[in-house]
Amino acid sequence: MPINRIAIGTPGEASQPDAIKAAFAEFFSMLIFVFAGEGSGMAFNKLTNNGSSTPAGLVAASLAHAFALFVAVSVGANISGGHVNPAVTFGLFLGGNITLLRGILYWIAQLLGSVVACLLLKFATGGLETSAFSLSSDVSGLNAFVFEIVMTFGLVYTVYATAVDPKKGNLGIIAPIAIGFIVGANILAGGAFDGASMNPAVSFGPAVVSWTWANHWVYWAGPLVGAAIAALVYDNIFIGNASHEPLSTSDF
Numbered sequence: 001m002p003i004n005r006i007a008i009g010t011p012g013e014a015s016q017p018d019a020i021k022a023a024f025a026e027f028f029s030m031l032i033f034v035f036a037g038e039g040s041g042m043a044f045n046k047l048t049n050n051g052s053s054t055p056a057g058l059v060a061a062s063l064a065h066a067f068a069l070f071v072a073v074s075v076g077a078n079i080s081g082g083h084v085n086p087a088v089t090f091g092l093f094l095g096g097n098i099t100l101l102r103g104i105l106y107w108i109a110q111l112l113g114s115v116v117a118c119l120l121l122k123f124a125t126g127g128l129e130t131s132a133f134s135l136s137s138d139v140s141g142l143n144a145f146v147f148e149i150v151m152t153f154g155l156v157y158t159v160y161a162t163a164v165d166p167k168k169g170n171l172g173i174i175a176p177i178a179i180g181f182i183v184g185a186n187i188l189a190g191g192a193f194d195g196a197s198m199n200p201a202v203s204f205g206p207a208v209v210s211w212t213w214a215n216h217w218v219y220w221a222g223p224l225v226g227a228a229i230a231a232l233v234y235d236n237i238f239i240g241n242a243s244h245e246p247l248s249t250s251d252f
Contacts, residue, residue: 005096013101022102023109025079030113031120033065033072033084034205039121040064042128058191066184073176081163082176085199086110091156091227095235097164107201114205122209132212133195133203133219141215144194148222149229151186152198156230158182165239198223 013019044060073082081098083089086107093103118130135144162168162175183198190196197203203219206212 006094007096007099009099009101011101013099014105019102019105022080023105025076026083026106027109027113027116029072029076029080029082029084030110030201031117032075033068034114034117034202035121036068036071037061037065037202038118038130038206040068041131042121042125046125046128053192058188061191062184062187065187066180068180069183070176070180073179077176080106084110085155085223086201087152087199087223087227088156088159090224091159091231092164094228094231095160095164095239110201111204114201115208116205118205118209130206130209132207132210132214132216133197134212135194135215135218136192139193141218144215144218145222147190147194148197148218149226151190151196152223152226153230154182154186155179155198156227157234160230160234161238165234194218198226200224 041057041061041064044057048054048057069084072084076082076084081092083092083106089098089103089106089110092098093100098106121130122128135141139147158178159175162171162178186198187196195203197219200220200223203216207216
């Protein structure tokens with residue numbers, strides 16, 4: 001059971017050089033991801049007179065996020081593991097792949113990276129709004145909560161299958177591509193309903209900069225629940241009692 005492998009970490013872990021480097025890697029990866037993803041939506045709005053909610057806008061968002069996440073995971077992989085998502089970090093924590101203290105350090109770095117990316121976008125675009133995630137008019141908070149659970153389940157399940165599973169072999173080489181693809185596909189599925197976040201940090205940055213918090217709980221609760229389910233399912237069913245080593249920074 002993964003619960004047996006959950007570790008708190010040592011008091012001095014957060015100040016170790018490798019942990020600090022990993023946190024910086026998560027910060028910069030998140031900044032890259034959010035700047036490209038959120039920025040693509042702002043650019044599309046500018047070019048189409050606020051047409052990001054059209055089918056073309058949804059496809060553009062899907063492609064931008066898929067490409068940007070592929071890059072963000074890849075550039076952080078050898079340093080931090082390339083989580084680029086508090087929900088992924090939480091799922092890996094439940095599977096015993098990262099300690100609680102390092103996970104908290106990652107969370108802080110990820111959230112700060114998202115906020116800084118949105119501040120840079122607001123400044124660079126001359127004050128354009130960094131739109132917070134929101135629900136479409138016919139979608140309730142509960143509907144969106146379920147959407148986020150299922151989409152994040154698919155994301156974290158993919159992370160476990162391609163990057164964590166000790167039997168993955170050479171499959172780990174394509175992990176960043178697979179992770180980017182599932183996020184892009186999920187945006188096509190859920191973007192029209194709740195924005196398809198799957199990532200609390202991606203939702204947090206725009207919410208802070210625009211100071212818009214309506215239904216923000218959905219974008220934390222859904223991804224964290226989905227990540228937990230994926231971690232427990234994959235670890236118990238497919239990894240089980242197999243030889244299990246903590247996820248290294250070179251596993252992606």
